[in-house]
Amino acid sequence: MITIEDLHVIFQTDGGKVHAVDGISIHVHAGEFYTLLGPSGCGKSTTLRCLAGLEHPTSGRILLDGEVVYDSNRGIAVPPHQRDIAMVFQSYAIWPHLTVFENVAFPLREMRPRVADKEIWERVTRALELVQLSGYEQRPAPFLSGGQQQRLALARAICRESPVVLLDEPLSNLDAKLRVETRLELRSLVKRLNMTAVYVTHDQTEALTMADRVAVMNAGKVVQETPPREIYQKPQSRFVASFIGQINFLDGKITAPGTVDTPAGKLKFVDGKDHTVGAEVTVAIRPENLRPADEVNAKFGSLIEGTVEEVVFLGNTLDCVIGVGADKVSVQLHPSNSISPDDLLKVRVRPEDITILAE
Amino acid sequence: MSATPTTTGFGSVEAGSKRSIVSQIFPWLVLALVLAMTITPIFSLIAGSFSLSRLPNEFSLDNLGLANYYAVWVEQRIDRVLWNTAIYVIGSTIFGIAIAVVLAWLVERTDMPGKLWVYAGVPLAIAVPGILHSITWVLLMSPRAGFINHAWMGATGTSTPLFDIYTMGGLIFAEGLRLVPVAFLMMVPLFRSMDPSLEEAAATSGASPLRATRRVTLMLMLPGLTAITIFQAITALENFEIPGILGLPVNLHVFSTRVFNIIDNVGTIPAFGQANAAAIFYLVVALIISVVYIRLVRHSERYAVITGKGYTPRQIRLRGWRYVALAGALLFLFVTIVLPFLVMLYISLINYMRQPSWEAVQNFSFQHYERVLNQPRAQKVLWNTIYMTIMTATSVTILSFIIAYIVVRTRFVARYFLDLLAFLPHSIPGIVLGLALFWLLLQFDILTGASTFGSLYALVFGFTVLFIAYGVRAMSTALLQIHADLEDAAKLSGAPPFRVATRVFAPLLMPTIVGIWIYCALLSVRFISLPLILSQGGDNEVLGVMIWYLWDNGNISSVGAIGVVLMLFMFLLALVLRFVGFGRQRSVGAAL
Known part of the structure; x- marks a missing residue:
């Protein structure tokens, strides 16, 4: 479903070049819940943003559903609005000038050919039902609580029915108790809708509880990629072992x-x-x-x-x-x-x- | 390109890469445009300063030399102008800043009553065009016929006037008052953001309230205060309307009037090359002060995001002085807003120039309004002004959004250079840019056969260059407060760049867009230095220029009629700005 081949991202900063993503190759299967786990600055968010088309890689190749969306050799770079991808942001990115309904309807209104108003209404209503926000349609989006805004962001992501959803630390702004509840809800929702999910987090518990497969990243590289249980029980490096859970080294x-x-x-x-x-x-x-x-x-x-x-x-x-x-x-x-x-x-x-x- | 065009669920591959090329080239095009807008006029100014031909359109590479610089420096003693300018700038800045500090302190840190009047009134003062201020002062305080002096001499029987506005003191008084409104708006956030706990900490450390204010508050405010002072000094240096009306008639020259005087002196042949040489000196002085300013604010202003902390600063009790303070504040508003309006209204209603009296009031008539407004020239000028204002404000707003977006939101390699380039015109005085465009457009027309010289578009272009620095700064500040995710989410929702601009940025930035638009509209009506030089008769004459020539010809009643209409229109714009633009009025100041 998603293939990333030898992806490199080099940023030019005041302090010189920074190799944010250093040769990553990943393959995510259709319907899989795939997690990129790592400390801040390891390149996980940059990788996700390259998938979305928000970041321009320096080199490499990205395929979505078999179609090339980025290829440095052939000069292909499909802009984000032409990629059939949904994304949930860490900040939720709820547009403050729109109502709850219009926030969710936004992607539908951008579809060409145009979607009929009746269908928009149906799809938005269904998406809001799925995230239990029915009844809030006409409320201005900033008047929602943090947890409700998070669910609104999710509703917006699912209503366009993209095969792929990208999640960039979507739970990190929730309080601890809500985070635990939302973890499993989120996973089961994505699974129920049969979406392929790429989930970025620095929280090991989220990675272990939600993912089908975890890729641990460090300094721009994937250091280990296995199912969660193995990541914990069979770490292949000191970094992975110490990043996830407590461990004694002798x-x-x-x-x-x-x-x-x-x-x-x-x-x-x-x-x-x-x-x-x-x-x-x-x-x-x-x-x-x-x-x-x-x-x-x-x-x-x-x-x-x-x-x-x-x-x-x-x-x-x-x-x-x-x-x-x-x-x-x-x-x-x-x-x-x-x-x-x-x-x-x-x-x-x-x-x-x-x-x-x-x- | 080996890819075959395929239409897929992810869009056409061909279209995708084409867009990507466009998005890579676009910033360079903008950079080239800004470069053309700022550097080419300066270049033609420099080239012209070496030209020994009599007129700009006779410019030739074979006839160049340093004679203009010699003439300006040795024969015309530009150093004396420099000295005059220094006294004028320093004097008016100190006067203006002092009033602004007191006003800002009164409304932010004391329990003075009626603060709302000051908040509402000060922006109105921005709307009064400088030329109408100067004319008001002349009518009130010219040595013999000035209303105040006349009344004084009549009452006391002396023959020495109370005031003489045609002096350096008069220049400093008039320009100082003009600096107050913007300085005040810039200072209010400075006073407001002062955390009272810092003063309280000083108090618990054993400092007396007065010492706490001096050692903590004042020291913390010093960098901001210095920046505002230098900013106002640049404004004073660039002003033409005050010295042009009050200094020029008595040969009391500062830089702006001297440059204008060289090409617009009755009885002498305009010496364009010399004007350019003088303008170069002027520009260098302005650039030096601007560099000091940029260095001062480089780190502080832009990223000083307004904190949402809702503390109310400790208010100082004025007790019995409360009403004295209010009276002082209202006096300022009366002198800068009401008085000019009353004077304009008065001269517009009298039949011939006479001192105010009950008899004069009884003979009031509206005939000047009918006469002036029915003139074809006045109608043409009115239409010119409206068209020019709308075009200028719109082009500044759009261009500032594009530049600010590239600077704030992209990783374009030359973005800091672009930012600097967009700020550069801020230090070009209006009269200098007018002169530069005079040369540039003449040469441009000779080369291309177009007729930009003497057209309204010359003014639109000039004003856009002059105001772009302000627009970009206001827009960048606003853009920085919009989370990048809001834009990214729209892109990922399938919205192409234009739709992201209209559906996300436009509504979220609306207060700023309206603010910039109206502020630029106000400025382009107010500014007369640039159109005065570029004005070539009816085709591109605007209101400010018309008032200037009417006043020059002694047609006082017409000045009054047009002045009243103009002021009413400007007040209306200022009110719209206050209620619609910028959300919080303090951002006007914060953005400057």
């Missing part, structure tokens, strides 16, 4: 196949990859995968023990930091555990919960 050295030597002791791992014995690696372990050693888990996994240095009660978890040699390791325990500083804590980690990173 320096290690492969001493035998399936065994790595770390300051916390020898640890067993399985990751189905070949590692050269003697290689220097980084061992990554999620805090929640370190569980208190007991009879049940004694059979498998490696033991790590250390002195508790800090305990923080977070309600649903008990976060502690234990000192292992010169290193510190974070452990996430169930709040029923009673632990206090200076206690000796023994935890175990399963071989499949250990990630070996080459860096």
